[in-house]
Amino acid sequence: MNGFRGDSALSDIELEEKFARRSLNQSMFGRLLPLIAPVWRQIAAVIGIEIVQVLAIFARPLLIGLVIDRGLRQAGAGVDAPLIAWACLGLATTWGIRFALGGLSQYCAGVAAIRVLNDLRTRVFAHVQTLSVGYFDRTKAGRIIARADRDVDTLEPLLIQGPPEFLSAILRLCLAGFLLWLIAPALLAGLVAVVPVLVAATFLFKRISQRSWAKVAENRSRFTAHLVETVAAVRLIKQSGRDRENLAKYRGLLEDFNSALIFGSMRSGWFAPFTGLLTTAGLALTLVVGGRGIALGTLSLGELAQSLFYVFLFLAPLQEFSDLFERFANGTACAQRIFLLLDTEPDIVDGPAAATLPAVEGAIEFRDVRFGYRPDQPVINGLDLSIAAGELLAIVGPTGHGKSTLVQLLTRFYDVDQGAVLLDGRDIRSISERNLRSHIGVVLQDNVLFGGTVLDNLRLARPEASDAELIAASERIGAHEVLQSLPHGYATQVGPLGGQLSQGQRQLVCLVRAYLADPSVLVLDEATSAIDVSTERRIQQALRVLCEGRTALVIAHRLETIRSAHRIAVIRNGRVVELGSHEALTAKGGHYAALYGTYEDSAKSSPPRSQPAPALNAAS
Known part of the structure; x- marks a missing residue:
């Protein structure tokens, strides 16, 4: 799966199919049905309500026909007022049932929808958390959000409202046809003739709509993804003046x-007018055949009135199929993408015999490691490096030569292509991911905080700790x-992603959090650029305390960290080209000496320090 990074030749859906190792599944019924299994009682209740409502609907033409044929008697026979009164009461009752059961049906459907959609959202969210870091490096965040939000919402009309409404339409169609056959078989024969045409048109409509709405859903995901990326990178866009282009x-x-x-x-707009044409033709046919029946005395006026209702009840569902199949097409198009995400397996998985280590000493070895995000472009190429337990190793080198990739491999965000990474002599691929990462603390250059207070963020590392214990840890590392000087102290809200704090404040919170986690191995991307001198000194002090005994x-x-390191590894082109102490490497006059010389020249030419000194990681 490493070969996908930066692959822009494929479309987004083709990439997702590649990640999932399967194509979009056009048949969704087998996978959609399990989603509604937990709410079958609510669905059954809705279906039962729809059946009662259909029966109430069909009671109306019967009552109207009864009034016409018997309530309004022949000339001179008078009017049967009690019969008319009872019929009116019956009509009122059917409408009362319609209003009462309509609300109950919406309640049951709403309860079922909430449970189904929340379960699906939870399932998607849980699955996304299992995916490897490589998936997020290759996939736009907006696409993932679109799957878990808009696409899931689109399933509600398909899964919850669709089945009862479809059943209601079928019941009305069949019951109207049966009653027409009882009253006037000739009417039914004429209407049945349009059914094959409708079936063929419906099948064609389904095929066309599903393809069309799949493209609509895909394009919706694209502009949603761009919106999410814009929000995340708004500072960069404003700074670079690219807002118009964006x-x-x-x-x-x-x-x-x-x-x-x-x-x-x-492409699909023809279906509703087409069914409307069938309805108009059916009503015209009823009037012609019914009028002839009255003239011949084979049909009463009341039966003709009933027939008009039944023809409408027979043909109205045909028009409803337009909306139902459009929802089906839109819903299945979104379902295909949701299941494509759920079918995507993590690149990094625990083996059946993955070990759980209660404690580790912290010895690390990179043994002939080869790795590339693309198979033909290795970032790490035959790297060998051993770090003793308790050793502080500084890694320096030009940007883009593999320093951060070593972190990705050690924490097993990616697996090596060749060779092995060992912890205490054990291949990390034989250790469970969760257990491995519990022994390795990471503070990266991009500090990440969650919405909430400072204490909330510290408690992520040790959920059971009291406020006093969290503050004591902060005191121990000098933060x-x-x-405490924040507007509300440790109760200060950090804002989204920690945006209410400065970079130095965010880093101090992350360092306290790492200290609370108490790992055996620490990986630090020491980001102190654009930080005032006072905060930088505090961070350096926190780093010293944090690294003790690990x-x-x-x-x-920074030079301060490099000088305090036991050894320094210089990485170039994915290899360790120099390894030793600061003094030894400086005396050697090689790559490290050149990097250090660049640092010294910059420091000498800079004015007295009010800002941090230049970083020792520029390319040489």
Whole structure:
């Protein structure tokens, strides 16, 4: 699966099919039915209510025919007022049943919909969390959000409302046909002649609509994805002045969506007028045949009135099929994409004999490691590196040469293509993912906080800890003064992704969180650029406390960290080209000496420090 990173030659759906290792499944019934199994009682109640409502509907023409034929007697015979009164009461009762049961039906359907959609959302969310980091590197966040939100919502009319309404339409069609056959078989014979035409048209409509609405759903996902990416990168867009170009791209995606929507509507818009034509033809046929029956004395006026109702009840469902099949097409198109996501398996999975280690010493070894996000473009190429338990190793080197990739491999966000990564002499692929990561703490350059207070974010590392214990940990690594000085102290809301805190404050929270987790191995991407000197010093102090007694791999940006490291590894082109102490590597006069010389030159030419010194990670 590594070969997909950056693959833009394929469409989004083709990429998703590749991730899932299967094509879009056009037949959804077998997979949709299990979704409604937990709410079968509510669905059965809705279906029962629909049956009662259909029977109430068919009582009306019977009562009207009774009034015409018997309540309104022949000339001179008078009017049967009691019969008319009872008929009117019966009609009122049918409408009362309609209103009362209609509300009950909506309640049952709503309860079922909430449960089905929430269960599906939970299932999608849980599955997304199981996917490997590589999937998120390859997939737009907006597409995932569209699957879990809009696509799931679209299933509600298909799964909950659709079956009862479809059953109601079929019942009305069949019952009307049966009653027409009892009254006037000739009428039914004429109407039945249109059924094969309707069946063929419905099948064609379903095929056309499903393809059209699939394209609409895909284009909707694209502009949703772009919206999510814009929100996430709004600072970059504003800073680079690309808001107009970004808006133009969004408009283009909307135009694609609108074009697909209009084209789809045009392709399927013929179905409703076509069924309307069948209805008009059926009513005209009833009047002709019924009028002839009255003239011949084979049909009463009341029976003709009933027949008109039954013809309408026979043909009205044909028009409803237009909306039902449009919902079916739209719903199944979204269901296909949801199931394609659910069919996507994580790249990294535990083996059947994955071990759970209660404790580790922290010895790490990269043994002849080869890895590339694309098979033909290795990022790590034959790398060998051993780190002793308790050692602080600084990793330096030009940008893009594999330093951060080592972190991805050690935490098993990706698996090596060749070779092995070992922890305490054990291949990390033989250790369960959850257990492995419980022993490895990571503080990356991009600090991530969740909405809530500072204490809420600290408690993520140790849920059972009290407020006093969390604050004590902050004091031990030297972050207390900064965090306590926030507007509401530790009760300060950090905002979305920690946006209400400065970069240095966010990093201090992450360092306290790592300290609370108490891992045996620490991986630190020491990001202290754009941080004031005072905060940088606090972070350096926190790093020193955090690394005590642990194995630490630091992607080093600052001279202070590099000097305090036991050894320094210089990475170039995915290999360790130099390894040793600061003094030894400086004396050697190689790659590290060149990097360090660049740092010293920059420091000498800079004015007195009010800002942090240049980073020691530029390409040489």
